[in-house]
Amino acid sequence: MPGNYGGTLLMLGHGAGGDVDAPDLVAVHDAVLGLGVAVALVTQPYRVAGRRAPAPAAQLDAAWLAVVARLRHNLEFGALVVGGRSSGARVACRTAREAGAARVLALAFPLHPPGKPDKSRADELLTGVPTLVLNGDRDAFGVPGESPGVHVRILPGETHALSKRPAAVAEAAVAFVTGTGLPR
Template sequence: MELDVPTTLGPGRLVIDAAEEPRAVLWIGHGAGGRKDAVDTLALAAALPGLGITVVRFEQPWRVAGRSVAPRPAALDVAWMAAAPHVAEIAAGLPLIVGGRSAGARVACRTADDVKAVAVVCLAFPLHPPGKPERSRIDELLQPTVPVLVLQGERDTFGNAEEVSTAIVEAAASSEPVSPRGIRVVAVPGADHSMAVLKSSPLDAPGVARLVVETVRGFIDELV
């Protein structure tokens, strides 16, 4: 089911894959590439409803309008928050987990507390622009006060799984107000930022999809 939602930036769209007897709702945002059907998010939408978890995918207004370039982060947050009351109606009091891939993961982290999420799922969190590790976004990943799961490719040029884990520990050591115990990083073997793998990678594409689904399911199972 699809639901258009008004925002000050134009209409956004919620794509809802509903569980018959839901116990939780996972609300996911897409990346700067604007694909609600990215391999990882599509795998979650296909598998989790059968496990009692409704999946709601949000298309940002710029993507609904057919534009190919994402606006600034603040605009992404504005549209996401405009959709929040509609997602709350869908959740109807059930636990809400927010998440997204890449830029969508950043939005989820920045707004998790505002939407009263019980957890955050980050798919390919963009720790830094490719080749520019000095421009770290670790502060955004540390922002939620609820548990965070990060699924990160080993070949991610925006920061691989090891880089993300190291940044969390270093931030905690430098007196950041967040314990690294609240953030779980799971490496996706051989995967890049889009979760694509090489022929020589330990996992093939279906294997990556299974890993994503099983890890997210296990994370949610611990919460609800």
């Protein structure tokens, strides 16, 4: 898909115990960067400090919004697309409106803790902006259903890691990130 989407900035955050080098994040990064989309891979402060356990949600959201503010101050871009995998997807969803995001890309959105479907996080997906969720059909954290403004694409054979076919994850994300294929 040739084109120049240089007016778009994609911010991606990592999962709770992971880093920005997760296979799905790297695949999406590489695919959209090759199309002219600017990409910011964001490492949360608790990971920078060497801790594995995430900070409370309010701290994660504040750190994310601080990066958004810094990027807006230092760069010129049109559309901001926020996203991430797992915990990073939750942060992107919770902050999308305040960040001024045009779209949200949620990779492996953790609908509930494993084995606890009664503790749904589905309300976090109601961002008020177009949101694309890419989840594996074998995700122990559950698979969200579609709702107004939320399009869900289920990747067969994938678990929460989305690591079996990262190229398929990237392929599913590209049109959404570039704005050439928004969910209906």
